[in-house]
Amino acid sequence: MIELSQVVKTYQAGLATPFTAVDRVTLSIPAARLTVFKGPSGSGKTTLLTLIGCMARPTSGRIHLHGLAGDALPHLAPAEALEITSLPERFLTAIRRRTFGFIFQQFNLVRGISVLENVLLPTYPTGEDPRAVEARAVARLESLGLARHLRSSVDRLSGGEAQRVAIARALINDPAVIIADEPTAHLDSRLSEEFMDLMSQFKDAGKTLLITSHDPIVYDSDLADMVVEMRDGRVVSET
Amino acid sequence: MRPSLQRYRNILDFALSSLLRRKGRNLALISVYTLVVFVIASLVFFVQALKREAHELLAQAPDMVVQRMVAGRHDPVPLAQVEAIRSIRGVDEVQARLWGYYYDPVFGGNLTVLATEDAALAPDAIWIGQGVARSMRVKEGDLIPLRGYDGQSTLFSIQKVLPESSELVSSDLVLMAPKDVRALFHFPEGLATDLAIQAGNPRELPTIAAKIVELFPDSRPILKSEILRTYEAVFDWRGGLMVVVLGSAVLSFIIFAWDKATGLSAEERKEIGVLKSLGWESSDVLLLKFWEGTVISVTAFLTGVLLAYAHVFFFSASLFEHALKGWSVLFPRFRLIPALDGYQLTVLFFLTVLPYTAATLVPSWRAATVDPDAAMRS
Numbered sequence: 001m002i003e004l005s006q007v008v009k010t011y012q013a014g015l016a017t018p019f020t021a022v023d024r025v026t027l028s029i030p031a032a033r034l035t036v037f038k039g040p041s042g043s044g045k046t047t048l049l050t051l052i053g054c055m056a057r058p059t060s061g062r063i064h065l066h067g068l069a070g071d072a073l074p075h076l077a078p079a080e081a082l083e084i085t086s087l088p089e090r091f092l093t094a095i096r097r098r099t100f101g102f103i104f105q106q107f108n109l110v111r112g113i114s115v116l117e118n119v120l121l122p123t124y125p126t127g128e129d130p131r132a133v134e135a136r137a138v139a140r141l142e143s144l145g146l147a148r149h150l151r152s153s154v155d156r157l158s159g160g161e162a163q164r165v166a167i168a169r170a171l172i173n174d175p176a177v178i179i180a181d182e183p184t185a186h187l188d189s190r191l192s193e194e195f196m197d198l199m200s201q202f203k204d205a206g207k208t209l210l211i212t213s214h215d216p217i218v219y220d221s222d223l224a225d226m227v228v229e230m231r232d233g234r235v236v237s238e239t
Numbered sequence: 240m241r242p243s244l245q246r247y248r249n250i251l252d253f254a255l256s257s258l259l260r261r262k263g264r265n266l267a268l269i270s271v272y273t274l275v276v277f278v279i280a281s282l283v284f285f286v287q288a289l290k291r292e293a294h295e296l297l298a299q300a301p302d303m304v305v306q307r308m309v310a311g312r313h314d315p316v317p318l319a320q321v322e323a324i325r326s327i328r329g330v331d332e333v334q335a336r337l338w339g340y341y342y343d344p345v346f347g348g349n350l351t352v353l354a355t356e357d358a359a360l361a362p363d364a365i366w367i368g369q370g371v372a373r374s375m376r377v378k379e380g381d382l383i384p385l386r387g388y389d390g391q392s393t394l395f396s397i398q399k400v401l402p403e404s405s406e407l408v409s410s411d412l413v414l415m416a417p418k419d420v421r422a423l424f425h426f427p428e429g430l431a432t433d434l435a436i437q438a439g440n441p442r443e444l445p446t447i448a449a450k451i452v453e454l455f456p457d458s459r460p461i462l463k464s465e466i467l468r469t470y471e472a473v474f475d476w477r478g479g480l481m482v483v484v485l486g487s488a489v490l491s492f493i494i495f496a497w498d499k500a501t502g503l504s505a506e507e508r509k510e511i512g513v514l515k516s517l518g519w520e521s522s523d524v525l526l527l528k529f530w531e532g533t534v535i536s537v538t539a540f541l542t543g544v545l546l547a548y549a550h551v552f553f554f555s556a557s558l559f560e561h562a563l564k565g566w567s568v569l570f571p572r573f574r575l576i577p578a579l580d581g582y583q584l585t586v587l588f589f590l591t592v593l594p595y596t597a598a599t600l601v602p603s604w605r606a607a608t609v610d611p612d613a614a615m616r617s
């Protein structure tokens with residue numbers, strides 16, 4: 001379970017034009033379930049997910065991970081609640097690497113290198129056996145229908161292909177939580193359905209899924225266990 | 240492989256492929272960098288080689304040279320002084336030297352013509368240095384005409400080209416019989432250009448010099464140690480100039496490096512953010528940037544040093560000819576003898592590689608220590 005209490009994120013805090021993108025959000029997100037965040041553009045969905053994913057620290061408030069960061073910080077018992085907002089930077093890195101797989105709104109693939117290299121990027125600092133991780137990456141890319149593109153440069157991929165590369169990259173370190181930001185924004189409805197099928201596989205595998213979306217295919221799906229609606233940085237409904 | 244070692248390897252591999260990704264930009268960077276290293280290294284090699292040559296030259300010079308001064312100018316010395324000086328206590332040997340400069344209008348250079356008593360020298364023959372043979376395009380057995388004081392040419396046969404010990408010492412030398420030197424320059428009998436003196440104990444040289452001046456008040460003894468000091472002063476002056484040139488080259492390089500490196504492109508900054516969001520630590524990002532910078536600077540350093548080595552030792556520092564024309568007064572055209580000094584290379588390495596590495600690391604460090612989210616949105 002991921003527990004947020006009174007989480008606030010204010011950009012440019014202390015400057016002339018502070019902007020509160022996430023405002024006093026208190027929320028419990030169940031583990032091994034699919035949670036969808038919806039709401040108008042600018043309502044703070046991406047910001048909230050970056051706070052959960054340890055990519056930025058909240059201005060105030062607390063975020064607890066219950067039993068999710070187990071193997072990221074080996075000295076902690078898995079069931080223990082981990083308060084991430086006060087952790088030192090190097091623990092956050094370990095959590096980003098092991099606990100969360102992030103599929104970005106703009107994919108954020110590294111340009112100029114191959115599909116395979118992009119997928120391997122999260123494994124470089126771990127120093128794992130390169131043959132093992134490469135086999136894993138190739139298998140994942142093949143299962144996503146990208147076998148023909150292993151050595152292609154990511155610059156030439158179609159939107160749907162780029163997204164699948166981003167998915168493969170998010171999964172390479174086998175994270176407990178998958179965060180997908182507007183995953184279907186660049187996809188047609190058939191590809192969107194395919195994406196949801198993939199998510200259902202991950203859910204069956206016990207992953208915790210957090211997805212933001214404007215897309216009814218996502219938030220009206222049977223797969224969605226919880227839908228959180230946001231407006232102006234606040235949670236307006238949970239269903 | 241151990242995971243920590245594998246991490247270094249992975250990141251190095253990625254650094255190399257990153258460099259290839261931005262081929263154009265990095266090639267431009269390496270070219271400018273190489274050019275700077277080349278100029279600095281050429282200067283350092285050149286000055287150092289000149290110093291070495293000069294020391295060799297002086298090693299073969301006599302302990303003391305005695306000239307005669309007339310009206311403040313250097314004038315021939317009467318041979319009668321030889322015996323008088325030889326009888327001074329502490330003097331081992333006095334040799335009357337007969338020499339002069341010969342200007343060759345055809346190839347436009349000065350030769351040093353020196354009389355030798357060597358019995359192996361055939362009549363009407365001369366021995367010449369390598370440099371003379373080169374610039375006159377002559378070899379053993381050829382005949383060359385030398386224009387005398389009266390405009391009449393005399394033919395000499397080249398009996399031998401002197402072996403190359405140090406080019407500075409013998410390069411522009413023409414050795415001929417004393418009578419030929421006197422005939423060529425119309426040099427009066429009974430006079431010599433100067434006297435070369437060897438002393439058994441170099442510490443007695445100042446006393447000997449004082450006695451010579453006492454005997455012949457119009458003579459001017461020049462001690463080898465004084466020449467050495469003069470040379471050193473000249474070199475140090477040149478060396479001082481070099482320091483200024485070097486300093487400004489290094490400075491402009493630092494500015495260049497700083498400018499290049501601080502201007503992390505928006506794309507690079509975003510990439511750092513992406514890497515961090517994928518679980519790279521700041522130290523991983525820095526290691527990546529460190530490898531990138533090291534590959535660039537070591538490549539440029541090695542290329543620049545090799546080019547400078549070729550330039551100075553194989554092409555006689557031809558690019559500096561104009562800037563350093565003054566040297567030709569002191570030295571003939573010659574080829575410097577290759578030698579590398581580890582100390583100089585080390586200094587050069589630290590002067591060029593360190594500032595660049597620092598200049599690349601600082602901005603990356605700044606980008607790598609902010610939240611990945613902020614680095615990605617910027």
Ligand SMILES: Nc1ncnc2c1ncn2[C@@H]1O[C@H](COP(=O)(O)OP(=O)(O)OP(=O)(O)O)[C@@H](O)[C@H]1O
Nearest residue numbers: 011012019021040041042043044045046047048616
């Ligand atoms: N670094 C920043 N500085 C200032 N304002 C920011 C910054 N990052 C985000 N914002 C603002 O915070 C608000 C929320 O942004 P966010 O990206 O979370 O919205 P979103 O709900 O994901 O929107 P969309 O559906 O369009 O992706 C926006 O108004 C945005 O302009």
Ligand SMILES: [Mg+2]
Nearest residue numbers: 045046105181
């Ligand atoms: Mg968004």
